[in-house]
Amino acid sequence: MQTTDPIAQFKETQKQGWAPFIPLETHTTPTAARLVQHAGIAANQRVLDVACGTGVVAITAARTGARVTALDLTPQLLERARENARIAGVDIDWHEGDAEQLPFDDGAFDVVVSQFGHIFAPRPEVVVGEMLRVLKPAGTIAFSTWPPEFFVGRTFLLVSRYAPPPPPGVAPPPLWGDPNVIRERLGSRVKDMVFDRDRMLIPALSVAHHRTNFERTAGPVIKLVEVLAASDPERLSQLRREFDALTAEYFRDNLVRQDYLLTRATKV
Numbered sequence: 001m002q003t004t005d006p007i008a009q010f011k012e013t014q015k016q017g018w019a020p021f022i023p024l025e026t027h028t029t030p031t032a033a034r035l036v037q038h039a040g041i042a043a044n045q046r047v048l049d050v051a052c053g054t055g056v057v058a059i060t061a062a063r064t065g066a067r068v069t070a071l072d073l074t075p076q077l078l079e080r081a082r083e084n085a086r087i088a089g090v091d092i093d094w095h096e097g098d099a100e101q102l103p104f105d106d107g108a109f110d111v112v113v114s115q116f117g118h119i120f121a122p123r124p125e126v127v128v129g130e131m132l133r134v135l136k137p138a139g140t141i142a143f144s145t146w147p148p149e150f151f152v153g154r155t156f157l158l159v160s161r162y163a164p165p166p167p168p169g170v171a172p173p174p175l176w177g178d179p180n181v182i183r184e185r186l187g188s189r190v191k192d193m194v195f196d197r198d199r200m201l202i203p204a205l206s207v208a209h210h211r212t213n214f215e216r217t218a219g220p221v222i223k224l225v226e227v228l229a230a231s232d233p234e235r236l237s238q239l240r241r242e243f244d245a246l247t248a249e250y251f252r253d254n255l256v257r258q259d260y261l262l263t264r265a266t267k268v
C-alpha cells in the first residue's frame with residue numbers, strides 16, 4: 001500500500017477483506033434474481049452491476065439476454081465471476097475497479113444495479129454521483145441494501161463498537177437501508193422511487209455455526225477477529241457472546257433471517 005490518503009487506504013483494506021467472500025455467493029444467488037426482477041432487466045438492455053463480487057447479479061441479468069458490464073474492487077472475486085460466467089455460458093464485460101470512479105462514459109447504461117455492493121464505497125455522494133452519471137436519462141437505478149434495524153444492519157453496528165473507527169468521511173453501510181436516507185441521497189436526480197422488502201435465509205446448524213461462517217467470510221470482520229484474538233481475547237469472547245445473542249433473535253428452524261430493502265428509481 002503506497003498511499004497516505006485515508007480513503008485510498010480504506011479501499012485497499014476492503015479489497016483484501018472481501019477476498020474470502022466466495023462461499024457467500026450461495027446466499028446472494030437467490031436475492032440476485034430478485035434484484036434483476038425488481039430492476040425490470042430485459043433482453044438487449046445495457047446493464048452495469050456495481051460491486052459485482054462473484055457476478056451473481058451480472059450473470060442472472062445476462063441470462064435474460066441483457067448486455068452486461070460488471071465491476072468490482074477485488075480481483076479474486078472477479079476471477080470466480082469469470083468462471084461462473086463460463087459455466088453459465090454468458091458473455092460479460094468484467095472490470096476491476098472502484099465504484100467511486102467508474103471507467104465508463106456518461107449515459108452508457110440503461111440500467112445500473114448493485115446488490116449489497118455500492119454500500120461499501122465509503123462516500124455515498126461520490127458513488128451515487130458515479131452510478132447516476134453512467135446511467136442514461138430515463139434509465140433505471142436499482143439496488144439491494146441492509147436496513148439498520150434488522151439483523152445485518154444491527155450486526156454492522158455491533159461490529160463497529162469493537163473495530164477501530166473508519167477514517168472521517170466514511171459513511172456506515174446500513175444507512176443505505178433507510179428509505180429516508182436513500183431519498184435524500186438520490187434527491188431530485190431521480191423520480192418514481194419504489195421500495196420493496198424481501199428476506200435472505202441463511203442455513204445454519206446452530207448460532208455458533210453461523211458465527212463461525214461469518215468470521216471466515218465477512219469482509220469487514222475477518223481482520224477484526226484476527227486482531228482481537230492476538231491483542232485482547234476477552235474482548236473477542238465478549239463480541240462473540242453479543243453476536244450469538246443477536247443471531248439467536250433471528251434464528252429459527254436452522255435458518256437465520258436476513259431481511260433487506262430493494263430500491264428502484266428512474267433517472268430524471
Ligand SMILES: C[S@@+](CC[C@H](N)C(=O)[O-])C[C@H]1O[C@@H](n2cnc3c(N)ncnc32)[C@H](O)[C@@H]1O
Nearest residue numbers: 018028051052053072073074098099115117120
Ligand atoms: C457483500 S459483497 C456483494 C457482492 C455481490 N454484489 C453479491 O451480491 O454477491 C460486497 C462487494 O463489494 C465490493 N466492493 C467494496 N468496495 C468497493 C468499491 N469501492 N468499488 C467496487 N467494489 C467494491 C467487494 O469487493 C465485494 O465484492
